[in-house]
Amino acid sequence: MNRKSLLSPPVMFVFIMLIAISLVFMIVLITASTEVNPEMTPENYNQRGAQLVAMGDAVNGEALLAPKTCATCHHSGVGSVGPAFDGIADIAATLRPGFTAEGYLLQSILDPGAYIYEGYQNVMPALNSILSDQELADIMAYLMTLHAQ
Numbered sequence: 001m002n003r004k005s006l007l008s009p010p011v012m013f014v015f016i017m018l019i020a021i022s023l024v025f026m027i028v029l030i031t032a033s034t035e036v037n038p039e040m041t042p043e044n045y046n047q048r049g050a051q052l053v054a055m056g057d058a059v060n061g062e063a064l065l066a067p068k069t070c071a072t073c074h075h076s077g078v079g080s081v082g083p084a085f086d087g088i089a090d091i092a093a094t095l096r097p098g099f100t101a102e103g104y105l106l107q108s109i110l111d112p113g114a115y116i117y118e119g120y121q122n123v124m125p126a127l128n129s130i131l132s133d134q135e136l137a138d139i140m141a142y143l144m145t146l147h148a149q
């Protein structure tokens with residue numbers, strides 16, 4: 001095979017097609033892998049939130065607030081970085097249209113920047129990486145016991 005036949009139009013065509021196909025394949029792979037957490041709708045949050053609260057243990061949830069750093073930023077004393085949790089079970093359902101209390105709490109923990117509680121800064125980190133599903137469920141179950149007196 002000489003040099004000329006290697007670069008002949010049919011060979012070049014196949015070569016270019018191969019590159020094009022692998023490029024498309026790579027793009028599909030990359031977009032698929034970034035879609036780990038697809039856009040969640042209020043309904044998704046409400047449904048998942050209700051499931052979690054149902055399987056949560058509120059007593060364990062209360063005990064998790066300090067070790068999971070929540071209590072550092074959320075306390076009822078002066079200078080709390082985040083809003084105190086008092087009465088949150090009642091308030092949570094009223095803050096955002098389309099969200100139940102459970103859905104609101106879940107989004108607040110998984111995606112804190114999605115909605116900024118009035119008067120506070122957007123400084124809460126997304127904490128799902130340090131919470132197992134059961135721990136998340138326990139904390140949510142605890143928050144759902146905090147009714148206004």
Ligand code: HEC
Pocket residue numbers: 068069070071072073074081082083084088092095105108109112113115116117120121122123124125127139
């Ligand atoms: C670095 C400080 C910080 C830590 C740690 C933190 N939060 Fe927050 N959190 C905030 C701030 C500030 C807000 C209010 C701004 C916003 O809405 O993101 C907030 C908002 C919230 C809300 C919505 C509050 C409301 O009254 O509507 C919930 C629920 C919540 N956090 C739960 C948690 C839980 C559960 C943890 C622990 C797993 C946690 N936070 C850890 C700072 C923090």
